[in-house]
Amino acid sequence: MSAVDLAATKPADVAARTGRTGIRARTARIATGALIALLLLPFVPVLLWSVTRGWFYPAILPPALDLAAWGVVGSPESGIPAAVLRSVGIALGATVLSMLIGVPAGRALGLHAFPGRRWVEALVLAPLVVPPLAVAMGLHAVFLRLGLAGTATGVMIVHLIPTLPYVVLVSASVFSRFDPRVEDQARTLGASRLQVLRHVTVPMLAPGLAVAALFAFLVSWSQYGLTLLVGGGQVPTMPLILNQYVTAGRSDVAAAIALLTVLPGLVALVLSARILARASRRDGEGGR
Amino acid sequence: MPIRFLLSTGLVAAALAAPAAAETVSLPDAALTSAPFETITAAARGQTVNFFLWGGDDRINAYVAGPLAATLKDRYGITLNRIGVADTAEVVNQVLSEKEAGIDAGGAVDLVWINGENFRTLKSGGLLLCGYAEGLPNARHVDWTDPSIANDFGTPVEGCEVPWSRAQFAMAYDSARTPEPPATLAAFLAWVKANPGRFTYAAPPDFNGSAFIRHVFMYAAGGPEALGGPFDQARFDAVAEKAFGILTDLEPFLWREGATYPTDIAQLNALFANSEVDFTFNYEPTVFGAGVEDGRFPPTTRSFAFDDGTLANTSYVAIPFNAAHKAAALVVANHLISPEEQLRKADPAVWGMATALDLDTLPPDAAEAFRALPRHPAVIDGEALADRAMPELSADWLDAIEAGWLRTVGR
């Protein structure tokens, strides 16, 4: 059994120390690799399409390298650079708002028992399982009336419907592992409420809250249906622009936009992995 | 429960209390349609025009957001804000929703590229600014007596929109695969049966697919004359049976034996480009040239029109009744039909869309400039098209045919 295999049998297992287990772990790694390959396979044609054009059946590989799609993506006339900024702005806004609104609720749910808790939980879960289509159709007229339909602000507000539950649920689980007595101690050591928040609570919970924020960002960033309905097509975010080019048959531009649209998710994922790794290093230093 | 109820009603109350997002319009509608154009131009300076149009073609996007916007900025101090939509129906929906919500001023849409049933819906709902079109300074270059200008899919225009472009339906084929395409619709239908699986059309409500079905409908009726004028249920029923019969008979010979249809024209184009089928079509033949250039179609793509005729239409720009910036929208509409701008738009290097102007009203050299515009080899010759032009059906016919197709063929 190689050193790599030994490392791979880390998960505690009563029967771990047999040659057979090493093979199993290797099989598991091959199977996982295969699964990952399958999950990522759709991105192969996306990658290829983004650097070519006029790529017809039966050509397996693109006929020639052509970066025109990226030219379109980068040109102000296409509206795509503006859409990137708009999408980022909406997603950031929705993230900040849902954190401000949702984290306190997450704290209440994570730390306290109270009458009516079941109803609050149900209300928070509901947007996750009730398709937003009807909600958005119902809100459309109200938003029009308030001058919010067709505006980035309106889209951002309506994005709170799907982002808020994630923030509340993730932060509830973060707070359920938090001992609020540390805050008491900090208070008696001379920290004001605000100082406790700034120097104790937030830094202590930062990794978990960062994950909540990342979820909120990604949920808003990927949103399609709500943006389409409440934005009335006038708030073209990246997923909408992508679909516009798909329905226009511009595979090359669509592919380039698709890659651009995947980018923040990738960054977010790597970032959250690093945050969590740092947190586990911090908490695990020297062992508990 | 009561708390939630209160909160939700609270939102409604807030909405009711809020003033409908209004923005003062400097000139009342009546003044807009009668004032000297210099007054309107002066009022328009500094305004922003939200121009809603289909946004799936980067040439159009580049033209509108680029040179067109720049010219408007330089010359009139107007900011043109291009708002691309996936479907013009979304814009109609927006105006309808605003109307329902009681927003009678300060609406989101200032100008929209429109025709056909979308125009009919807005016009019949009284949702458009009307009575200005023929009074625009550049309107003198438009032949308002031409029935294909004066009627938009059978709906009288009546000064509620300004013609922008002309288009005519054409078929496309790959000359490398199909050296000699059938010349008439009858021959084409025979070809489809002789070559099973090599043709399909996009299902309505796709605009182009719907147009193809109308060709079959007119073929079944024995020509466009039989379906002219307002909608008539008896006439429809008589033709429908035959027309949908043809399409139903055709189904087994279609791509995937008609079990499914492409849901939009882009899907049909992709099928054609990848040799899954041998034909595609478009209401705007310049697309074939542009498609070859941007890699959507093979270089050997060519286009043709059936000898029995193909449908022609005019597309327009219109101003909603509640547009926030009507003066500027008028200035933009007027500029869009200036010979200079029409020539630029008709250049295949820019967009290639045929002019809506009557070339006879132009000075000879200006008219000659239009005639001298180059043509992409994939695009059918304009005169060949013009010879075969058929007027469009009225929008009511269109609705009935689409609904009939969904009931009989498309399920």
Next chain:
Amino acid sequence: MTDVVLEGLTKTYAGASAAAVAAVDLVLASGTLTTLVGPSGCGKSTVLKLIAGLLPPSAGRVLIGGRSMADVPPERRGAVLMGQDHGLFPHMTVEANVGFGLRMRGVDPAAIRRRAGEMLDLVRLSGFETRRPSALSGGQAQRVALARALVVDPAVLLLDEPLSDLDPELRLEMRDLIRSAQRATGITTLFVTHDREEAVAVADRTAVMLAGRIAQQGRPDAVFERPATRAVAAFFGIGNILDARFDGRTAVTALGCLALAADPPPGADAVVIRPERIGVAAEGAAASGGNRCAATVVDLGYRGTHVVATFRADPVTLTAAISSPIAAGLQPGDRVRLHLPAEALHPVTD
């Protein structure tokens, strides 16, 4: 030097039927260490939170240094709380933890470092400055927590079961450290514990809290030896409670008349005696003085330092802590004579 006075301090939690803390009057004399002892759930921690200002009282008030704390937020009371699980901030180094209170007060960084160093010296943890709490043992963490509390020079130190998470030997070490630090600094300290022995071992004064009320307070030995009520007696492990009627300095009990060393307080209805004060002699041994009775050995339980013997002296059962040599001569079933010295018999009220 500051004293702390609790006046009629009461706290009733929302939705609770009984007060968690009911009309507590308590004085923590300046510079003393007072222990507050009681079973878990009796309201001890609530008292700490009320003093620290982490909870608003339902009634009554807290005075620190003679000043009412009614509108003073926790951070300005100078009352530092130290909890049972050290409560160190996991995201800060040891040094940052110790310096936390000073940083909140805006002390300049160099001074913070110096003071933190001194404090770590005091708790014998020099060299641990850059460690994270997760890399400390339980005892080390508790010492850091103590240093963190002391560095701000608090007016009052509130210790909430600070030793309960520690191993037995660490407990003793830490207990001594707290005691010596308290003596050295003279900080008025309230030490909450449920451990009776701990409560009397470190304290200048001890208050016993039962069901939200102070049942008894006084010098630790007095509380320990002379509980005022049956409940306090029971809490301090005195199982020998004899119902009694009093006639002057005589208690009339089921064992007969027992002489007392002093007059019983009004309302007394029982006498108690600590197990270690009961004398045991062989049945035939010469008897001198009163308060003796015959009994049978029921059970002998070896406890290392002593033997807990259970006797049946009909109609009651008594428990005595006796030395090993005496226990060696006994077997269950043996008849003995028990001696309940008058000065060890203590009348209690209900």
Next chain:
Amino acid sequence: MTERARLVLMLAPTVALLAGLFLGGLALAALRTVGIVPLAGRFDPTAEPWARALGAPDVLASIGVTLWIASAATLVATVLGLAAALLLRRAGGGRLMTLLVQFNLTVPHVVTAVGLLWLLGQSGWIARIGHGAGLIDRPADFPVLVADPAFVAVILAYVAKEVPFVAVVTLAMLAAVGTGPAETARSLGASRWQAFRHVTWPLIRPGVLAAATVVFAFVLGTYEVPAVLGPSHPKALPVLAYQMFTSNDLADRPAAIALSLVAAAIGVACLMAVRRLMSGLPTLKVAR
């Protein structure tokens, strides 16, 4: 401030927002389908929109295929997600592998849909490879996976998106359960499979089933995937509803809302199921 006031303050923004936007939107939508439009002061109770919605061609078929897509996608995604989580653990759970498995979680649905279109279409990348390998001659020889009556590509798009979600939830559940129970079972004579079947699985089941329910409900309401990959008929419910909502015929709009309420009703049923599943857990420790 009393504890109770603090709790109310923490919960109020979330409850107000979700009650206002989500429940309010849903209520307005429901009223609209019976002819009541509070904003316009219109009150003409009617059942016409429901008759129109349920009488539209293919509506029942649409509801049917939507349920089929949701069931099939949920089943496959749950089984594969569970397998992925277990495989990852067996394989030693390397950081890179975990990251790659999670990748699709961050990808907007419309991107995955477009990728699958280019991958699985009859003239797509796999078909081209098949042609290159001499397996097929014409695109028509390649199996029909896109725009097919069984919605294979649509289901696969959801699978690609939701396998990581189920896997992440399962990994979190496995981490919470720890290896202790399984080790105890092994020491009592259970095989690896028995230990999983009788000890680990019952412990993680509520979380996994809750994740599956969320997936199911989510699929019910998503527009972009069937819009890109579905056939012309029958259409998935959200596609049909959106098409009706933007139809030229004003009377279609309340009918469209009625259709989307059908999806919402199925979602509410899911919510109740989730509540039941989650009742055994202190807080929902899942996030996506």
